[in-house]
Amino acid sequence: METEQRGMLPTELSLTHRLSAAARCGDFAPELADVLELSPSLRAEAEHSSSGVPPTTPAALLAALGPRIGLEVVSRPTGRLLPYQRELLLLREVLAKAKPGSPARVARVLDAAAEASFSWAKFAGGSKAAALLAAMRGGPPTDTSRSASEPSAGVLEIGTYIGNSALRLAITLPGVRVTTIELDPVLVAIARSLIAFAGLTGFVSVLTGHSKLLLPRLQAHLAATQGYKPRPCFSAVFMDRWGTQYDEDFALIQEHGLLQEDGGVLVADNVLTTAAASFLWRVAAPGSGSSEAFASQIASVTEVADRSKEDWVSVSVSLPNSRSATIAPQPDALARLQAESEKLREIVTSGGSSGDHPDFVQRARATLVHAGIFPMSYEEDTWTEPQASDDQQEDGGEAVVHMGQQQGRQQQQEKEKEEEKRDVEKEEEDVIGY
């Protein structure tokens, strides 16, 4: 796939030109061509905004794009949608109803759209967005927290979609630079327009490409475009794509030192519904060794479009030696869950399923809980002493979850005892070392 670009800007430019030509020929909603053509210049502005290039004003963007993407006909289409028509409709909704240069009004229009007619919106909203923003507020992601050896480059997001969460991060952390990466160049073009309309071009930079290819290049890119030296790292990272893939992104983040050691905040969405088993083992599982590297908590949240659907968001804060901790091999049950979720990802991304898979989520929950990975609210709200009769265990779902909770608790207690013992031994070693 060419979106998995090897060079950054040159490949992106040729790709955008070809995509906008295709849009003009009618392969996509034709209005997309104008959005696509604007995209590279918005990126250039985001990258050079601090070096004298005048940013497109939100009003100028509205004047240029508004008439072309048909603001006068804002309505939900019926019947089959063209590719990207939904996302284009969201952009139209924002351009028609929000105030140029007002990030808060843009966020409100997106909220209203997700609540009302655009229930398919796949961005973090409601309690998910609240968990993300609370975690980011609690962390230290400010550009002023730069140290000489590891200057902070603000916040990194993997998975932009139309730029909703990037917008909210920029609102929540005023003055902090947000770098967000998106594999799909059409979504990138839409996100950049939305960000520019909100007046945030100078703070949010949307990059096109696959995380696997962009993450290793990010430090060099930031150094070249923003003047960061010598190896900037991010104070916070938000991962928002399919959970089985977080492991791969996380390995690159660690390898390239992209997250600040000691106090860096790592937030991952969809960790239950897309079963981020291997990733959670590395950052949040008792007994894995992850507690040497991260202090983690999991929050139970609900989907923006359907409050009856539970998901989990993990929040991890890096400890002083987070890049060098040794992690034990993951249990077979987690490896199997990871493999099952990966198969599901292939089916969903190839259009073979709507993405709604309650049986899988129930199995994922039971397996994760069994491994001692569960949200804070589990113990407080839903813990009931299991009646561990054989009959109940055969009941399936619920009983398995309770057993998992019990074993999870036991594992956690054992782990805490183990850690206490190790701390005492370490103190003794330190004393001996003196």
Ligand SMILES: C[S@@+](CC[C@H](N)C(=O)[O-])C[C@H]1O[C@@H](n2cnc3c(N)ncnc32)[C@H](O)[C@@H]1O
């Ligand atoms: C759930 S959406 C992100 C929603 C967004 N963070 C929000 O809440 O507004 C996931 C996005 O990640 C993108 N994506 C998937 N894999 C990616 C990868 N390897 N690198 C960059 N983007 C990726 C998808 O194209 C999709 O737009």
